[in-house]
Structures are given as structure tokens and as C-alpha cells.
Amino acid sequence: xxxxxxxxxxxxxxxxxxxxxxxxxxxxxxxxxxxxxxxxxxxxxxxxxxxxxxxxxxxxxxxxxxxxxxxxxxxxxxxxxxxxxxxxxxxxxxxxxxxxxxxxxxxxxxxxxxxxxxxxxxxxxxxxxxxxxxxxxxxxxxxxxxxxxxxxxxxxxxxxxxxxxxxxxxxxxxxxxxxxxxxxxxxxxxxxxxxxxxxxxxxxxxxxxxxxxxxxxxxxxxxxxxxxxxxxxxxxxxxxxxxxxxxxxxxxxxxxxxxxxxxxxxxxxxxxxxxxxxxxxxxxxxxxxxxxxxxxxxxxxxxxxxxxxxxxxxxxxxxxxxxxxxxxxxxxxxxxxxxxxxxxxxxxxxxxxxxxxxxxxxxxxxxxxxxxxxxxxxxxxxxxxxxxxxxxxxxxxxxxxxxxxxxxxxxxxxxxxxxxxxxxxxxxxxxxxxxxxxxxxxxxxxxxxxxxxx
Amino acid sequence: xxxxxxxxxxxxxxxxxxxxxxxxxxxxxxxxxxxxxxxxxxxxxxxxxxxxxxxxxxxxxxxxxxxxxxxxxxxxxxxxxxxxxxxxxxxxxxxxxxxxxxxxxxxxxxxxxxxxxxxxxxxxxxxxxxxxxxxxxxxxxxxxxxxxxxxxxxxxxxxxxxxxxxxxxxxxxxxxxxxxxxxxxxxxxxxxxxxxxxxxxxxxxxxxxxxxxxxxxxxxxxxxxxxxxxxxxxxxxx
Numbered sequence: 001x002x003x004x005x006x007x008x009x010x011x012x013x014x015x016x017x018x019x020x021x022x023x024x025x026x027x028x029x030x031x032x033x034x035x036x037x038x039x040x041x042x043x044x045x046x047x048x049x050x051x052x053x054x055x056x057x058x059x060x061x062x063x064x065x066x067x068x069x070x071x072x073x074x075x076x077x078x079x080x081x082x083x084x085x086x087x088x089x090x091x092x093x094x095x096x097x098x099x100x101x102x103x104x105x106x107x108x109x110x111x112x113x114x115x116x117x118x119x120x121x122x123x124x125x126x127x128x129x130x131x132x133x134x135x136x137x138x139x140x141x142x143x144x145x146x147x148x149x150x151x152x153x154x155x156x157x158x159x160x161x162x163x164x165x166x167x168x169x170x171x172x173x174x175x176x177x178x179x180x181x182x183x184x185x186x187x188x189x190x191x192x193x194x195x196x197x198x199x200x201x202x203x204x205x206x207x208x209x210x211x212x213x214x215x216x217x218x219x220x221x222x223x224x225x226x227x228x229x230x231x232x233x234x235x236x237x238x239x240x241x242x243x244x245x246x247x248x249x250x251x252x253x254x255x256x257x258x259x260x261x262x263x264x265x266x267x268x269x270x271x272x273x274x275x276x277x278x279x280x281x282x283x284x285x286x287x288x289x290x291x292x293x294x295x296x297x298x299x300x301x302x303x304x305x306x307x308x309x310x311x312x313x314x315x316x317x318x319x320x321x322x323x324x325x326x327x328x329x330x331x332x333x334x335x336x337x338x339x340x341x342x343x344x345x346x347x348x349x350x351x352x353x354x355x356x357x358x359x360x361x362x363x364x365x366x367x368x369x370x371x372x373x374x375x376x377x378x379x380x381x382x383x384x385x386x387x388x389x390x391x392x393x394x395x396x397x398x399x400x401x402x403x404x405x406x407x408x409x410x411x412x413x414x415x416x417x418x419x420x421x422x423x424x425x426x427x428x429x430x431x432x433x434x435x436x437x438x439x440x441x442x443x444x445x446x447x448x449x450x451x452x453x454x
Numbered sequence: 455x456x457x458x459x460x461x462x463x464x465x466x467x468x469x470x471x472x473x474x475x476x477x478x479x480x481x482x483x484x485x486x487x488x489x490x491x492x493x494x495x496x497x498x499x500x501x502x503x504x505x506x507x508x509x510x511x512x513x514x515x516x517x518x519x520x521x522x523x524x525x526x527x528x529x530x531x532x533x534x535x536x537x538x539x540x541x542x543x544x545x546x547x548x549x550x551x552x553x554x555x556x557x558x559x560x561x562x563x564x565x566x567x568x569x570x571x572x573x574x575x576x577x578x579x580x581x582x583x584x585x586x587x588x589x590x591x592x593x594x595x596x597x598x599x600x601x602x603x604x605x606x607x608x609x610x611x612x613x614x615x616x617x618x619x620x621x622x623x624x625x626x627x628x629x630x631x632x633x634x635x636x637x638x639x640x641x642x643x644x645x646x647x648x649x650x651x652x653x654x655x656x657x658x659x660x661x662x663x664x665x666x667x668x669x670x671x672x673x674x675x676x677x678x679x680x681x682x683x684x685x686x687x688x689x690x691x692x
Contacts, residue, residue, distance in 0.1 A: 052603040053564070054581035059503030061575045063566040123564020123579065123604025127544075130563050134544040141543040141567060227571040228537050228676050376575040377673055378528060379512045383503030 013421060016414045019264045021175055023411065026263075031407060034400040041397015044390045045120060053123050057388040061380050062373045066391035067121035070398060072220055072365045073248070074114030075148065076241070077358075080249025081107025082155040083213040086206035094432055095277055097424045098269040101417045102260070103253050104159040109405040110252075111152050113398050118144070120394060140222045147212070147219045154209045161202055164188050165419040180412070217245040224368065231300070231311035231372035240292045247285035247331075248361035251354040254278055256406065258351045260415055269416050272347060279339050279350050282357070286335040293328075293364075307377050314371045319384070323363045330360035465630075466534075466553035467611055468653035468681035469640065470663040471527055475647035478511050478525030482639035482648065486529075489612060489638035491594045493584030493601075506578045508609040509639055524686060527648070529639070530555060530576045530609035531672060531680030538568035538577065547606070553653075553681055554611050562605040569606060573673055577608045611650075612637035632658060653681060 048055050058065045081103035088096035118141075119125055135142050168188035171181035188194060221241035224232035234240075254275065261270045297316075300308045315324045335353050338344045370385055387395075409415075486492065486509045495504050509529035532555045539547045539555060546562040549555055569577040583603040586594065594600065597614040601607050619634035632651045640648040651660035660683070663669065668685040 052580070052582045054499065054504070054603075057502070058581075060505075060569070060578060062503075063569040063579065118565070121565065123566065123606075124562065124602075127561070127563045130544045130546075130561055134546075134561060136543055136545055139541050139543040139567070141541070141565060145543075223567070227541065228573050228678075229570065373570055377573045377676075378575055379526075380575045381503065381505075 012425075013418050015265065015268060016416050016418050017170070017173065017175070019410055020170065020412065020414065027407065027411070031404060034404040034407070037400035038397045038404060041394045041400065044393035044397070048120075048390050048394075049125070055388060055390040057386045057391060059383050059385065061376045062370060062383070062385040064121070064369055064373060065385055066387045066395055067117050069362070069365045069369050070395055071114055071117035071121070072241075072369070073362050074110050074117065074398070075216060075220060076245035076248045076361060076365070077252045078107045078111040078114060078151075078155070078249065079213055079217060079242070079245035080110075080253040081105070082151075082158055082209050083246060084250060084253065086158070086209050086213075089202075089206050090210075092432075092435075093277075094424065094428060095274055097420045097428075098266075098416045099253070099257070099274060099278070100420070101159075101162070102256055102415055103249075104155065104162075105406060105409050105415070106249075106253060106256060107155045108152075108159050109402055109409070111148070111155060112405075113401055115148050115152060117398075140219065140226045143219045143222060147216045151209075151212050151216045154205065154212050158202075158205045158209055161198060161205065162417055162420065163413060164198065165190065166414050166417065169418060170413075214242055217241040224372075229372045230305070230307035230375070230377065231315075231368075234296060234299075236292060236296055240296060243285065243288050243292055244361060244364060247282070247289050248358060250278060250282045250285060251357035251361070254282070254350055254354040255358060258347060258354075260410065264410070264415065266416065269421070275347055275350050276342075276345050279345050279353075282350075282354070283335055283339040286332055286339075286357070290328075290332040293332075307375075311372050311375045314375050315367055318371075320367060320371050324367055327360045327363040327367060330356035331364065464654060465652045466654040466681065467532070467616070467635075468553070468651065468660050468664070468683065469529075469611075469637075470649045470660045470669070470683045470685060472647045472649075472663075473524045473526065473684055473686040474668070475645045476511075476525050476527060477645050477647075478513055479644065480511055481642045481644055482509050482527055483507055483511060485638040485642040486609070488593075489595055489598070490610070491598045491600055492578075492607075493580070493586060494590070495582075499581060504579075504581050506580075506607075508576075508578070508607070526684070527639070528574060528576060528672075529682065530611075531574055531678070531682040532609075532611060534679035534681065535677060537571045537573060537676075537678060541567045541571045543567065550613075552616075554613050554616070555608075556610060556613065557605075557607055559599060559601050559605050559607065564604040564606065566606060573676055573678065577606050579606050580604055 044055075056065060056067075085096065085100035085103045089100065119128060122128065131142070131145060135145075137143075164184070164186060165188055167181050168185040168190065171178065171185045175181065218238040218241065221237035225234055225237035227233060257270055257275070257278075261267060297312060300312045314320055334356055338349050338353050374382070374385060487507065490508055492506050492508055495506055499505075509527055512526040512528055532553060534549070534553065536547075536549060536555050539549055542548075543565060544561055544563055546558045547555065547568055548558070564579070566579055569575075569579060580601055580603045584601060595614075597618065615637065616630070616635045619630050623630045623634060632655070636650050640650040649659050649663060651658040653660055653664060655661060663685060664683045666685055668687055669683050670686065671680045671683055
């Protein structure tokens with residue numbers, strides 16, 4: 001609650017410092033709630049450690065359940081961030097400026113949570129290090145370990161680098177805890193040299209991070225696609241998973257943006273135009289997702305292979321028919337109906353559609369993981385898979401951990417990249433006019449001369 | 455040592471199951487359970503689909519859900535090209551020198567990837583710490599290790615018996631004969647529907663039976679090259 005020091009001028013972006021410097025009662029009560037849910041998840045995990053995976057609802061043949069579904073789901077959400085922000089930065093989409101930070105935070109937190117899920121799923125987590133000691137590089141699980149660690153490293157650095165000038169601003173304002181900002185700002189003085197280094201590093205990382213991000217969900221799809229299971233053994237799984245990941249990522253990003261816009265009064269920064277632009281992106285991804293889903297299932301259906309058809313039929317008309325058609329409805333029908341018209345592309349509608357897509361993409365992961373296992377090639381006694389309290393508790397705990405992580409981040413660091421907004425005002429505006437001029441057929445030199453510049 | 459290994463390499467243990475003889479009595483299931491210390495599961499676990507058997511008898515209409523009807527004993531088929539060993543992240547399941555697909559329990563991390571990858575669904579998981587009733591615990595087979603909770607297990611073709619046979623043969627300074635080694639299920643089968651032997655030896659019983667026009671392998675089209683061969687008279691269709 002420290003007042004801004006007199007040396008720091010009261011700028012245009014005071015709104016962005018307020019959540020860090022003032023903490024209301026709402027914050028503590030929400031944090032306590034999420035902490036309680038998280039603690040419940042931890043308790044359930046401890047129970048699982050003690051009694052074995054028997055506390056879950058998994059069985060034979062459904063040997064993978066909620067944990068793997070959530071793993072795929074959370075890692076999918078993580079594509080929101082780094083990938084979206086990197087692509088928007090790379091294409092110099094100027095409207096990205098207030099969005100990138102939130103996207104990157106989502107990535108870092110969700111990746112940490114999602115990355116833990118395969119470990120939660122292990123029967124012997126005490127032997128986790130066998131993966132390094134005896135690791136077989138031929139196993140898709142090892143590809144995953146490598147790809148996810150690389151992505152986590154790249155995306156946390158990619159979150160941290162653009163944060164440095166903002167941390168330095170907080171340090172200069174005298175915001176507490178000073179030691180934290182002093183330590184994390186790396187003596188940033190905003191010199192031209194430092195700016196140049198930062199820009200170079202960011203440029204390098206955003207190019208690097210795109211192939212890494214694409215590899216992550218491709219490799220996750222390979223876990224399934226490399227087996228012979230009907231419904232999994234498919235060549236389009238790589239792009240299908242990546243498209244789904246970006247799709248769910250944008251939706252999650254919109255939900256977070258709308259919530260924090262309301263809570264932290266960021267209406268000045270997150271304008272309807274930002275949501276409208278992202279909604280268009282979401283619409284495109286919805287159509288891409290449907291196209292890939294359609295291709296995937298039509299090939300299975302048309303080929304008429306008994307095993308493939310059995311899995312397909314359990315999905316579209318068997319026990320998984322309700323979630324399947326719900327998925328198609330919320331992932332395709334609703335977004336196309338509501339987002340394709342300017343009239344209905346308002347913020348409340350976008351929130352509704354985005355929540356639907358996040359849920360729908362979770363169902364999609366369920367529809368991919370469970371039915372293929374539940375309908376094996378060879379006759380096997382059938383048992384329905386229902387999650388137990390352990391799986392539900394850990395799922396709730398994971399969501400609470402995400403909310404908590406995001407809230408805590410927002411308590412220490414600005415959710416909107418302040419220096420990028422300032423840079424937008426001071427430099428990018430002219431730059432983009434200049435850039436636009438260069439697209440035109442008229443020779444740019446004359447324009448410059450007209451304005452009286454050499 | 456290298457001589458012994460090359461000797462072993464020449465064998466490929468395999469099984470032929472004559473479905474026209476199989477009565478589906480389940481003696482193999484019981485024998486296997488006792489021989490290999492396969493734990494009993496609680497009633498609740500049994501109802502939720504966690505029965506532990508290394509061999510099961512499918513009594514359904516058909517083995518492949520679209521094939522002809524039969525009572526099919528299904529055990530690990532010890533594929534030459536197993537989908538399960540390919541996906542294991544830690545070398546906990548592997549193809550042994552004599553074609554037996556083994557499991558290394560102390561190394562398994564319990565990710566259950568191999569269970570999902572196996573097209574025959576023959577692997578089982580220790581969902582809980584395995585338990586036996588007090589008398590049964592005292593009668594566990596000392597040759598077979600007890601598995602801890604959280605690891606995957608499956609049929610090993612009673613490879614501990616092969617080990618014993620090898621030791622005996624070594625004491626007598628000779629090679630392991632085909633007749634020295636038989637899994638428990640083959641031994642007890644009252645209908646003599648199961649035959650065990652060396653598939654690489656062209657003169658063995660299993661080899662000649664494998665050449666029978668009645669022979670087929672489960673899900674042959676997947677190319678897993680199983681070492682378990684089924685015999686069945688094809689149903690005549692008009």
C-alpha cells in the first residue's frame with residue numbers, strides 16, 4: 001500500500017499499478033477459497049500415494065483417465081500464451097500490446113500444472129528418475145519429457161524478459177517488496193544498449209518458441225498416434241492436437257482477460273476491439289478444428305474397418321454420444337453461429353462462447369483418450385469408467401492452483417505490459433504509419449521530404 | 455557364456471492352443487494364478503474391472519468381436535514385434551533372447567502406457583498393494599517374485615520354470631531340452647488343448663501344429679508376430 005514516490009511521475013498507466021499496490025479483502029477471500037480447494041486436491045493425492053492408484057476410477061481396460069485427459073487439456077491451454085503472443089509479436093499486430101503478458105502468464109502456470117499430471121498418473125512416482133536413468137528415447141513418453149521441459153524453459157524466459165522493464169518501474173516507484181524487484185530487475189536502467197539487447201533476445205525467443213510450442217502438442221498426440229489402438233493410430237493427430245490446443249488456448253485467454261478486465265478495471269486497456277479481433281481468431285480456429293475432426297472421423301467411418309468403426313460408434317451413438325455431440329455443439333455450432341456476426345460479437349457473448357469452448361475442448365480430450373481404451377480389439381469384460389473423488393479432487397485442485405497462481409502473479413507484476421503500451425504510444429504509432437506508407441506504391445522518400453525530414 | 459547365449463537365441467518359445475479341444479474349463483486360469491502369485495483382488499475391485507489374471511478365457515461370441523465364436527484362452531502372446539515394449543519409457547518390458555516378453559517389476563514406473571498399447575489387453579496393473587489371505591500368503595510360489603503396488607505385470611510363459619530348467623541342464627552339462635520346460639497352464643490343461651515348445655525347431659510339435667491349415671494368430675493383420683498360435687476349424691460359409 002505504499003504511495004508512489006515523488007520522484008516517479010504520475011503517468012497515464014496508474015491503473016496498472018493499482019492492483020499491485022493495493023490489496024482488497026476480495027483478494028484474500030478468493031485466495032483462501034482457492035487455497036482450500038487446492039489443499040483438498042493435495043490431500044487426495046496423498047491418499048493416492050498411500051493406497052495406490054486404486055483410489056481412482058481407472059480399471060482394465062480403461063487404464064488412462066482424468067489425469068491423462070487433464071494433462072492433454074492443460075498443455076493444450078498452455079498454447080494460448082506463448083504461441084499466440086509470439087505469432088502476434090512476429091506479425092507486428094499492434095493490437096497485441098495489452099494481451100501478450102496475460103497469454104504468457106497462462107502458459108507458464110498451466111504448463112507447470114499440466115506437466116505434473118503424468119507424474120500424478122504414475123503408479124510409482126518414487127521411481128520417476130528411472131526416466132533419466134533408464135530412459136528409452138524410442139518411447140513417445142520420453143519425447144514428451146524433452147519437448148515439455150524445453151517449452152517450459154522457453155516460455156518462462158519469454159514471460160520474464162519483457163517483464164524486466166516493468167519490474168524496474170516497480171522498483172523505481174518504491175513498491176514493496178523492494179528486494180524482489182531489485183533482484184528481478186537485473187539493474188535495468190532503460191539505456192539504449194539494454195533496450196537493444198532486450199529486443200534482440202525477445203526476437204530470438206519468439207521465433208524459437210513457435211516450433212517448440214508446435215512440437216509439444218504434436219508429441220503429445222504421438223503418445224496416442226504411435227500405438228496401434230483403433231481411434232488413436234491416425235496420421236492427422238499431430239496437427240489436430242496443435243489446432244485444438246491453440247483453439248482452447250485462445251478461449252481460455254479470453255475468459256481470463258474478461259475476468260481480470262472486470263476485477264482490475266482494465267476497460268481502458270482491453271477494449272472491445274481486442275476481443276473482437278481475438279474472437280475472429282477463435283472463429284477461424286473453430287472452423288479449422290471442425291475440419292480436422294470431420295476428416296478424422298470420416299476416414300474412420302468410410303474405411304469401415306471393424307475395430308475403427310466400433311470405437312467410432314461408441315463415440316457417436318454409444319455411451320459417449322452425449323459428450324460427443326455436446327462437444328460438436330459448443331466447439332463448432334455455437335462459435336460459428338455467434339462469432340461470425342458483428343452484432344453478436346459482444347463481450348458477454350464472447351465470454352459465454354469461450355467458456356463453452358474450454359469445456360468442449362476438455363470433452364474432446366475425453367473423447368480421444370477414453371473410448372479407444374474402453375473398446376479394445378479383443379473381447380474384454382466391459383466396465384464403465386467413472387472418475388472417483390480422488391480424480392475430481394485433483395482436477396479441482398489443479399484448476400484452483402491455476403487461479404491462485406494467476407492471482408499471485410497479478411499481485412506482484414502488472415498484467416499488462418506497461419512499457420510495451422508506452423512504446424506503442426511513443427514509437428510504434430509513428431512506426432506503423434511509416435510501415436503502412438511503405439506498402440503504398442508512392443515513393444516513400446517524397447513523403448519524408450514533404451514532412452521536412454531528410 | 456556367449457556360447458550359452460547363442461544357444462538360447464536359437465530357441466523361440468511358443469504355444470499352440472487348439473480351440474477345437476478347449477472346453478473353456480478355466481483350469482489354466484487357476485493354475486496360472488497359483489503358480490505366479492497373481493494376487494486376489496477385493497470384491498469391490500473385481501466389480502470395478504480390476505480382476506488380475508495373466509490368462510483369461512473369453513467365453514463370448516467371438517474372440518475378435520467380428521470373428522467366429524469360441525472359448526478363447528487369452529494370455530500374453532509374446533509377440534516378436536510387441537507394441538508394448540516399443541512404448542515403455544524405461545526398458546521395464548522387453549523381448550528376451552528366447553522370444554519371451556519380460557517385465558522388470560523393480561524398474562516399472564507404472565505409467566501404464568504398455569497396457570494401452572497392447573492390442574490384446576493382456577497386461578494387468580497392481581491398483582493396490584497386493585494382498586493374500588493368511589494361508590494363501592504362506593503358499594505363494596517362492597520362485598516368483600511378489601509385485602509391489604503400482605506396477606504392470608503379465609504372463610511370462612512361467613519363465614522361472616525355464617530358469618530352473620536351465621540350472622538343472624547346466625548341472626548336467628547339457629542344453630535345455632524342449633521337454634524340460636512347460637508353463638503351468640499347459641501342464642494342467644485337462645483337454646490337452648495347449649502345447650508348448652520351440653517354434654524355431656522345425657521338428658517340434660508346436661512347429662508342425664503351427665503349419666496346420668487350421669492355424670491362425672490373433673489380429674495377424676497388426677503384424678505383431680505373436681508366439682501363441684491358435685488352431686480352429688474354419689466355419690464353412692456358403
